[in-house]
Amino acid sequence: MSIAGNILQLKNSLPDNVTLVAVSKFHPEAAIQEAYQAGQRIFGENRVQELTAKEPNLPKDIEWHFIGPLQTNKVKAIAPFIHTIQSIDSLKLLQEVNKQAARNERIIRVLLEIYIAEEESKHGFSSEECLTLFKEPIEDIYPNIHICGLMGMGTNTDQTEKVRKEFHGLRHLFDTVKNLPGASPLHFHTLSMGMTQDYRIAIEEGSTMIRIGTMLFGKREY
Numbered sequence: 001m002s003i004a005g006n007i008l009q010l011k012n013s014l015p016d017n018v019t020l021v022a023v024s025k026f027h028p029e030a031a032i033q034e035a036y037q038a039g040q041r042i043f044g045e046n047r048v049q050e051l052t053a054k055e056p057n058l059p060k061d062i063e064w065h066f067i068g069p070l071q072t073n074k075v076k077a078i079a080p081f082i083h084t085i086q087s088i089d090s091l092k093l094l095q096e097v098n099k100q101a102a103r104n105e106r107i108i109r110v111l112l113e114i115y116i117a118e119e120e121s122k123h124g125f126s127s128e129e130c131l132t133l134f135k136e137p138i139e140d141i142y143p144n145i146h147i148c149g150l151m152g153m154g155t156n157t158d159q160t161e162k163v164r165k166e167f168h169g170l171r172h173l174f175d176t177v178k179n180l181p182g183a184s185p186l187h188f189h190t191l192s193m194g195m196t197q198d199y200r201i202a203i204e205e206g207s208t209m210i211r212i213g214t215m216l217f218g219k220r221e222y
C-alpha cells in the first residue's frame with residue numbers, strides 16, 4: 001500500500017485519545033510530503049543534522065518532534081522551530097532547552113524519557129529520579145518549557161509479556177507523577193510509548209502517543 005494509505009488505515013484504527021507521530025527519520029522529504037498530503041502533521045526525527053536539512057523545505061505547519069539522543073550543544077540548531085523534544089534524558093539537557101527556548105522567545109514542549117527497557121544503552125531517567133524531579137514545580141524554574149509528559153521505549157524483543165510489563169510500569173509512573181506538585185495539570189497529559197512492533201500493546205497499557213516509522217514508510221535504508 002501507499003504511504004497515504006498506510007497513514008489513513010492506521011489512523012482509522014486508533015482510539016480517539018491516541019496521537020500518531022509519523023517517524024520519518026532516514027526517509028526522504030517526498031515521503032513526508034506524501035504523508036502530509038494524507039493529513040499527517042506530526043513528524044518525528046532523531047538526528048539534528050537530518051532534521052535541520054529537511055525542515056526548511058517542508059510545510060511550516062508541521063509539528064516536529066525530536067525523538068533521539070540529543071547533545072546539549074545541538075539544541076541551539078533546532079530551538080527556533082522544534083515543537084516537542086521527547087528525549088529529555090538529563091537535567092542538563094532540560095536546562096539547555098529552556099535557555100535556547102528563551103533565546104528564541106518561545107516555549108518548547110518536552111517529554112522526559114524514562115528507561116524501562118532492559119537494554120545496555122540506557123537513555124533516560126529512572127523512575128526514582130523522575131519522581132524526585134516532580135516534587136518541585138519544575139516549570140517555575142524553567143519558564144520556557146512545558147513538561148507535557150513521559151516517553152519510553154520497550155525492550156526490543158518478541159516476548160510480548162515482558163514489553164507489556166514495561167509499558168504497564170511506565171503508565172503507573174505517569175499516573176503517579178500526574179498527581180505530584182511538579183506536574184502542571186494544564187500541560188502534563190502525554191504518555192508516548194509504542195513503535196511499529198509494540199504499539200498495540202502500548203495502547204492497551206494506556207499510551208496516548210505512538211511513534212510509528214516502519215509501518216508507514218517501510219524499512220529504513222541506513
Ligand SMILES: *Cc1c(COP(=O)(O)O)cnc(C)c1O
Nearest residue numbers: 023046067195196211212213214
Ligand atoms: C525510530 C524510532 C521509532 C519508530 O520505530 P519503528 O519501529 O520504525 O516504528 C520510534 N521511537 C523512537 C525513539 C525511534 O528512534
